[in-house]
Amino acid sequence: MNCIEFRRIRLGDPYTNSPELNSHKSECETCRKFDEDILQFDKHLYRALKVDVPDGLAAKILLNQSLQTEPRKPTRWTWMSMAASFLLAGMFAFYQISIPASIDKELVEHIEEEQHIVFARSTLLEDAQIKQVLNSIDLNMHSSFGKVTFAANCLIDGEMVGHFVVEQGDASYTLFVVPGKNGGKLVEFEIDDWHGIISPHRSGSSLAVVASNHIAGDKETMLAIITRVGMAIDPLKV
Amino acid sequence: MLTQVPDDMLDKQARYQNLVEAYSPWLYRYAYWISGEKSAAEDLVQETFLRAWRFLDALKDEAAAKSWLTTILRRENARKFEKKSLEFNDVEIENLPNQHADFDTRPEVIALRIAMKKLPDKYREPLVLQVLEGYSLEEIAEIFNIPRNTVATRLHRARQKLRKQLEGKEDIHPLRGNKV
Numbered sequence: 001m002n003c004i005e006f007r008r009i010r011l012g013d014p015y016t017n018s019p020e021l022n023s024h025k026s027e028c029e030t031c032r033k034f035d036e037d038i039l040q041f042d043k044h045l046y047r048a049l050k051v052d053v054p055d056g057l058a059a060k061i062l063l064n065q066s067l068q069t070e071p072r073k074p075t076r077w078t079w080m081s082m083a084a085s086f087l088l089a090g091m092f093a094f095y096q097i098s099i100p101a102s103i104d105k106e107l108v109e110h111i112e113e114e115q116h117i118v119f120a121r122s123t124l125l126e127d128a129q130i131k132q133v134l135n136s137i138d139l140n141m142h143s144s145f146g147k148v149t150f151a152a153n154c155l156i157d158g159e160m161v162g163h164f165v166v167e168q169g170d171a172s173y174t175l176f177v178v179p180g181k182n183g184g185k186l187v188e189f190e191i192d193d194w195h196g197i198i199s200p201h202r203s204g205s206s207l208a209v210v211a212s213n214h215i216a217g218d219k220e221t222m223l224a225i226i227t228r229v230g231m232a233i234d235p236l237k238v
Numbered sequence: 239m240l241t242q243v244p245d246d247m248l249d250k251q252a253r254y255q256n257l258v259e260a261y262s263p264w265l266y267r268y269a270y271w272i273s274g275e276k277s278a279a280e281d282l283v284q285e286t287f288l289r290a291w292r293f294l295d296a297l298k299d300e301a302a303a304k305s306w307l308t309t310i311l312r313r314e315n316a317r318k319f320e321k322k323s324l325e326f327n328d329v330e331i332e333n334l335p336n337q338h339a340d341f342d343t344r345p346e347v348i349a350l351r352i353a354m355k356k357l358p359d360k361y362r363e364p365l366v367l368q369v370l371e372g373y374s375l376e377e378i379a380e381i382f383n384i385p386r387n388t389v390a391t392r393l394h395r396a397r398q399k400l401r402k403q404l405e406g407k408e409d410i411h412p413l414r415g416n417k418v
Contacts, residue, residue, distance in 0.1 A: 011397045012390035013368075013375055041397070042369055048350035049370045051270050053263045054280060061258050061287045143251070231251055 006031045014038045056220040059227050063186075066230035067202060103181055104189040104196065106157045107208055111174050111194065114154075118165055119172055121149045133162045135236055137179045139203060143232040145175075146225070166209075166229075168221050175229060176208040177201075188219075199226045203235045253300075254291055261307050262287070264371055268308065271354070271366045272315055282318070286311040308367070309381055353403040361396035364389055 001024045009021065014035070025032045054060075111118070125148045131141045133151045137160055149172070150165035162177035187198045196210035197219070207229055209222040262283060269279035269286075289310050290297075297306055354362060364382065367373040375393075379386040 008394060009390075012394040015368075015372070016374070038397070041401075044346055045350055045354075045365075045369050045400070047344075048347045048354060049267065049271065049366055051267055051351075053266045054276070057266055057280070057283065058258045058262045061262055061284060062255060064284055065254065065258075065288060065291050231255070 003028060003031055007034055010035055010038055014042055056223050059220060059223040062227040063199065063223060063230065066227060067200060103157060103178060103206070103208070104187075104191060104198065107174075107176055107196065107210055108191045108194045110154060110156050110163070111210060114163075118150050118163075118174070121165070124149060124167075125151055130164065133164070134177065134233060136160065137162055137177065137205075138236045139177065139179070139205065139233050140236045141232050142234065145229050145232055166225055168225060171211065171221075173222065173225055174210045175225060176206075176210070177229070177233065178206045178208060180204060181206050197222045197226060199230070201230050201233070203233065205233075250294055254287075254294060257290065257303055257307070258287055261304055264304070265307055265311055267370060268366055269311060269315070271370075272312075272359070272363055274355070282311060282314055285314045285318070289314065304371070305377060305381060312381065349404060350400070353400050356403060357396060357399055361392055361399060364392050365396040368393060 001020050003024075006021065006024045006028070025035055127141065127144065130145055130148055130151045133153055134141050136153045139162070145164065145166060147167040148164050149167055150163070152163050153160050154163040155161075156176070156178070159178070159180070161179070162175075164175040164177070166173045166175050184200050186200070189196055189198070193213045194210055195213060196208055198206050198208040201207050207226050209225050211222065265283045265286060266279055269282040270276065273279050273282055286307060290307060297303060354365075357365070364373075364378045367378050367381070368375075373381075375386050375389045378389045382389065
């Protein structure tokens with residue numbers, strides 16, 4: 001192997017070695033230096049290419065996927081249920097008009113009313129207890145929500161919702177699963193000392209995570225909770 | 239009677255989540271260097287993973303996941319952005335170093351980013367695959383569907399072109415004037 005051949009190969013692939021390359025490098029000081037310089041150049045190039053990845057990218061991708069509905073092969077029952085769905089959709093649209101577009105104020109009011117009871121708890125709940133609360137609002141759970149210290153069905157704005165407290169890191173996040181109120185898009189809100197995110201779920205429900213500005217509340221963690229819970233629940237099939 | 243969600247559905251969710259967590263950073267960086275801007279890169283990665291979800295059953299070998307996702311991303315890019323010429327935003331390049339402490343802001347590294355954006359696609363893309371993610375010549379050849387020797391030639395020329403762009407800029411040249 002001559003110097004020209006050595007350099008041609010190294011410029012194309014500085015990372016693979018062969019006995020021929022090693023042999024030439026050990027005999028030729030200029031090519032050994034050339035090899036070191038190429039590797040040094042690539043180290044700088046690696047740093048240049050390693051641009052920052054947006055915070056929460058994985059959570060956003062998973063959230064996006066969780067909003068997609070699973071396509072199913074149509075069957076006779078599917079067509080019949082589709083016909084029924086058109087009827088229900090009309091009724092649902094009528095119902096939607098009659099409910100407020102945003103529930104953020106009601107959620108915050110509820111937290112403030114109950115926080116002395118809710119946040120005092122530290123024992124982790126069993127999945128069965130969480131499932132029981134979800135079943136009451138026609139939802140099912142098939143994977144973990146994470147560390148949950150409170151789970152109850154509460155009435156908010158006259159509707160039964162799932163109310164949970166999820167521990168993440170050193171902070172407590174309130175999670176609401178609100179059936180039948182689905183704004184169709186992700187909404188962030190700030191009310192007094194509270195801020196939160198409300199996200200639509202493929203079941204037709206909304207998932208809301210609320211945190212106190214004093215205790216917790218980074219958006220990435222809230223999105224991660226919504227994503228995890230969103231993937232964990234499905235409509236209860238009877 | 240309660241109907242449980244089938245185990246294969248749970249497996250699919252878990253597999254998908256693992257893929258997203260493992261490969262989204264890499265795919266975003268690759269998308270950035272082939273699309274030329276941050277928002278387009280994020281869109282590309284989102285589209286790639288949505289498509290991956292739909293066709294996840296086609297991925298039989300988990301070890302091939304990275305190449306599979308890279309190929310999907312390239313196709314998505316071709317479909318969406320290829321007709322639009324690559325126009326890197328100089329302001330965006332300059333403003334990139336504003337986020338994390340480990341983001342390299344040394345002049346020689348910024349000079350290399352600017353030089354990279356001027357490389358033609360056919361040289362820039364394989365170089366990103368090789369340097370950033372350690373793809374072999376054979377793997378790159380398979381993704382681009384071109385012969386291995388063509389890949390080697392493109393990588394050779396890519397490095398030569400980068401060096402040439404940085405010639406005469408010894409103050410910011412990564413090798414400080416060492417003749418390579």
